[in-house]
Amino acid sequence: MTLITSLSEARDFLAKIYKDDRLRIVALTGAGISTESGIPDFRSPGGIWSRRQPVQYQDFISSEDARLEDWDRRFEMMDFFEKSEPNAAHEALTLLAQEDRLTCLITQNVDGLHQAADFPQDRLIEIHGNSTFATCLECGRRAGLDAQRAEVEAARSPRCDACGGLLKAAVISFGQQMPEAKLERAVQAARECDLFLVLGSSLVVHPAAQLPAVAVRSGAGLVILNGQETPLDSLATTVIRTPLAQTFANFGEENEQNL
The missing domain is CATH 3.30.1600.10 (SIR2/SIRT2 'Small Domain')
Structure with missing residues (x-):
């Protein structure tokens, strides 16, 4: 497992992911992506x-x-x-989806910021x-x-x-049944991806926390971007500890300039 704590190294790493258009990517987002938009971690x-x-x-x-x-x-x-408004991390995920790179976004958040960032609704699973x-x-x-x-x-x-x-x-409130169809769709997406990204999730709330492990067991690479350690860091190929909005600032712009 590679640990990245430098902002420049984190940006370089993500730029390499962006340039590899062969990857089928699935992402899971948690509260950490929205705290940088001014929403507190409740x-x-x-x-x-x-x-x-x-x-x-x-x-x-x-x-x-x-x-x-x-x-x-x-x-x-x-x-x-x-x-609150979407930040650069929300916008980067939307860009990946618009370019048909991000096949599915699973979010634990209930704040609607992915929709505000124009993320395609048909690729979004609001698991909570x-x-x-x-x-x-x-x-x-x-x-x-x-x-x-x-x-x-x-x-x-x-x-x-x-x-x-x-x-x-x-x-979905405590004690309320989780949406089975959404869970099945999320598990299937995790099984079929080449790369599973975790952005701002502590990976302690289940069943969402199980999805990265499903992806790894199916042969996908796992990259975790979170400010603190998670229980699944040992499964990741790369762990990034830099602030999400700053890390994704200017994401994809180099390629756009070359078009």
Whole structure:
């Protein structure tokens, strides 16, 4: 395993990946790619989850108080999301997808920044859902978050206009069943890639944390870009410890200038 801590070496390494257009690349992103866009790591000390315990899915279903607490938390997170913009790392992944190099992007994030960076929706798997909009738990209809503020401020759980079912942010809550179809698609993508990139994930949250190992067992190279050690560093061919947004600054520009 090669450890890179120099920004210039990290950029040179990524430039070599960019120039090798034979690689079929799959990427997994975690909170570390978004913290550099101004979104705090909600799991870290001082984050929302350290101040307010996550609402379990069954509690959301059964308790009005739990639902209102969850909605209040979503509005707090939404305020961060609305002030944030994609950084160079988000944009680099979009470039790779547009050039048909990145076949699949699996994200643990729920902030919508990959969509804001114009990443192709058909190659994006939001394995933990999306916290920038709501869906009805009965009919699946989509609804805006901000439109529910008045109901929550009146101490009422938002309901679906179509069927009257409970509305909930479209994120996978603790205790809620993971989307099996998305998981199967992510595993298949990991099995078929030549190179698996991890950007800003601690690789401790499962089942997403298992995907790099699936790729390695299938013969892919593994590159981990994360500020801290992860449990899978020993499986990686290269580990990069430099800030993501700075590392991906000007990514691909040399090739564009040569066109």
